[in-house]
Amino acid sequence: MISKLIDRIVNTGAPIVVGLDPKLDFVPEEMKKKCFEEKGENLEGAAEAFWQFNKEIIDHIYDIVPAVKPQIAMYEELGIPGLITFKKTVEYCKEKGLIVIGDIKRGDIGSTSLSYAAGHLGSVTIGGKTFKGFDEDFATVNPYLGSDGVKPFIDVCNKEDKGIFVLVKTSNPSSGEFQDRLIDGRPLYEHVGEQVEKWGLESMDGSYSNVGAVVGATYPEMGRVLRGIMPHAYILVPGYGAQGGTGKDLVHFFDKDGLGAIVNSSRGIIAAWKSDAYKEFADGKVGEAARAAALTMKADIESALRA
């Protein structure tokens, strides 16, 4: 699967993933009103608003970026109707040719991780036929439980040509509380990074592995070290834009050939229509603003990589 993602990155020239993390505040009033009228001012109406909002963005970016990353928490917040929108979003993105990274951060004991892996990346067999729960292309995985919790995902990656990104060093301010603590003189995240590299050798797909890593743009120096520790891992980099990461922070996450990393932006793209930088779209042109913001981000990364 990582080779498919790389193909799309090369074809679009944009190592960018758009975080589809909707909030009601991001949805223009008129769009919200229509959805509430149709489905009610309730969870169903809010989930419909997320769906219309996502569709608008997807329709305007699918030809210029390789991938999207819906954060399932935003959908889970709305219960079942929200998760129905999550599923429809995954399906629609795949129809449009986008690679879908389910940002689910799951991870549990082996038998339980197996169920998560089957539900999100694999399939389940009922009466001899196979069925798919959510069917993303990639999922994010939490490493706290060790190999037991990660291996079932790797098995599904190998069986169904899918991929994962394992949390190594997250973008949030308190990520250091445990991740930075020194073990044998080196921070925990480096030890996790070493495991990611090892796990990855079990699922190679070209020069890179289907087992990638999450490393926050907000910690560029750690990105540099981790790039070296995990030569076969693609790095998914959150934290660009709204969380504070900039283009020049990103250079260290990439390999010399400009591959090896894909940078996520959520609010900075999907809520661009509300920001001062894109005032011309302030009358609710969600999609146009998202496209403009994605192109600006592409140029920012390009120029940083060229420097």
Add this chain to the structure above:
Amino acid sequence: MISKLIDRIVNTGAPIVVGLDPKLDFVPEEMKKKCFEEKGENLEGAAEAFWQFNKEIIDHIYDIVPAVKPQIAMYEELGIPGLITFKKTVEYCKEKGLIVIGDIKRGDIGSTSLSYAAGHLGSVTIGGKTFKGFDEDFATVNPYLGSDGVKPFIDVCNKEDKGIFVLVKTSNPSSGEFQDRLIDGRPLYEHVGEQVEKWGLESMDGSYSNVGAVVGATYPEMGRVLRGIMPHAYILVPGYGAQGGTGKDLVHFFDKDGLGAIVNSSRGIIAAWKSDAYKEFADGKVGEAARAAALTMKADIESALRA
């Protein structure tokens, strides 16, 4: 919320939580056949089988145990129909007076954890009205992202009288890979345990806190140490029975008054009808076998605590 759980533990005399982690293999053929005939031999039919299976168990145990712990992965594996069964199960258990611990092991950056917390423990406001996504009483939380990822759950606990159990030392064989690594001479899980104790002081409810900890029955010596480090944290103990933990392993997790811990068993109870120990229920008496197994487990823990 922890005081409500303790009341129910005292009233039933059973520091036991039944893990509602259904698998199609656990569902008797006749029950499965009926569900498949009604809903199709597909995700909907399998989800219906989980629902009928859960109901049978709940109806036979609700008066003798204080709590249940549905593992959401088992439901997520079946996609949307599975999650509808998860939601119905949570509702039905609460109607029956059971405390529901959603075993969701979520955890993310702050703004994202806020969405998980709202969806599982809290509520979401739409047009001035509040709606609830899944509405469990407790949720399990992964600490890898540090305080940012945990605090939004604590805020919701305080606002809505709910609780969480933070993963400290998990029951699986590879849990030591990262959790046992030494930091300043002490394993990571002790450092996480110290944070749990600190976080817990922000949500006290009687002698214990709404912020509990998950510590596997498979590591009794570590349970003893962690019991001391987290005097205000209730300990949720998985790994009893099928995973290898026994009654006498559990003593160290409890305080001297017999409180302070609640022990989970999943397969050992819900699939008891398939085990040699409960042959008299082998013709598909799921509920009766579950009740017998729960009573046996209660006696096992009682005798261990008395010894």
